[in-house]
Amino acid sequence: MSKTKFESELNAIEEKVWDQVLAEELSDIHEVDRSATLIWFAFFPIALHRYLVGSDNLEGDLLGFAIKGNYRLADQIDSSHRFMYGHRYWPHLKRSIIARANAFDDDDLDLKKEVDLVVQSTAAAANTDQALVRGIALVGLMTLNQTGLKEFAKTNGESAKAEGVLKASPESVITARSKDKKQGLLGFLRTIDKEFSVQWDESDPRARFDIIFDEEIASGAARDQSRDWRKRDERCIEGVIPVECRSAACGTCWVGVIGGAEKLSDVERLERKQMKVFGYKQDDIAKPVVRLACQARAQGSVSIVLPPWNGVFGKKIYGVEEVRLKPATSAAAKLRETIDAMGSEN
Numbered sequence: 001m002s003k004t005k006f007e008s009e010l011n012a013i014e015e016k017v018w019d020q021v022l023a024e025e026l027s028d029i030h031e032v033d034r035s036a037t038l039i040w041f042a043f044f045p046i047a048l049h050r051y052l053v054g055s056d057n058l059e060g061d062l063l064g065f066a067i068k069g070n071y072r073l074a075d076q077i078d079s080s081h082r083f084m085y086g087h088r089y090w091p092h093l094k095r096s097i098i099a100r101a102n103a104f105d106d107d108d109l110d111l112k113k114e115v116d117l118v119v120q121s122t123a124a125a126a127n128t129d130q131a132l133v134r135g136i137a138l139v140g141l142m143t144l145n146q147t148g149l150k151e152f153a154k155t156n157g158e159s160a161k162a163e164g165v166l167k168a169s170p171e172s173v174i175t176a177r178s179k180d181k182k183q184g185l186l187g188f189l190r191t192i193d194k195e196f197s198v199q200w201d202e203s204d205p206r207a208r209f210d211i212i213f214d215e216e217i218a219s220g221a222a223r224d225q226s227r228d229w230r231k232r233d234e235r236c237i238e239g240v241i242p243v244e245c246r247s248a249a250c251g252t253c254w255v256g257v258i259g260g261a262e263k264l265s266d267v268e269r270l271e272r273k274q275m276k277v278f279g280y281k282q283d284d285i286a287k288p289v290v291r292l293a294c295q296a297r298a299q300g301s302v303s304i305v306l307p308p309w310n311g312v313f314g315k316k317i318y319g320v321e322e323v324r325l326k327p328a329t330s331a332a333a334k335l336r337e338t339i340d341a342m343g344s345e346n
């Protein structure tokens, strides 16, 4: 099937235009999905997608970028945005986008106008506020852009039932994200031994672990041995967050901070530099929504999202120079080496 005019026009839009439209739309996205939208766009970067689609040695490039986990958006068309509040409107949104893609006959495509059209028709069909579907509309258009209309239309387009915190109203979700774990009756006496929590999937009330004041998120995750994390994701060797080096050297532990970014330590020089090397886009601010879990320290309860993959591609894709760091020496890295060695022997 050849591309529709809509797809061709969408594919021709440069990354900087996507970035610009995303930045302009942000204030019109309901607060409940503002960070979530930025996180989704960081998890599925168009520049990496374009590079890999154009590659004549995909296997070699994936190896070169040390990509682990599932980076392919085409495999998760209906689920990559499950962490967004607007995910519940996905069936309506998907139908709106497909209808618009098939009916499109303009001379050229104005991304901002297309976002508005899709937002209007989705909000009307779902009988909801336009601000609640604006973030997921951007996500839907980018998903079509990366997967093509044929793949996009093939999946059943259903959304998962809202569970956990996400069952509540948008305002209640925002309030829940801002709350810290109760410190008990004498909590006001606590100082450095204050305990907080990290929620790593808002649709599951059990998906949380405790963390001590100023502890790195990855360290808190490692202490939670309540499940076999490797069964959930084979990149996990000591907790729900995949880690290898624990020293900002490997890029394995990136997370999106959907709530409470302001309660994490400021990004320090090493983390900032390495995020660029890895290719993980983030705003140049002290408390961005994409962080390295082995560097970001919690000073309150936070809610995070775990990306389904990790890699190191900043140099090739964005021209960022590599930074020489000491080799990883942590127990986690050694364990990883042992596991990898066992795998190659089998």
Ligand code: FES
Residues within 6 Å of the ligand: 242, 243, 244, 245, 246, 247, 248, 249, 250, 251, 252, 253, 254, 292, 293, 294, 295
């Ligand atoms: S575990 Fe390697 S960068 Fe965080």
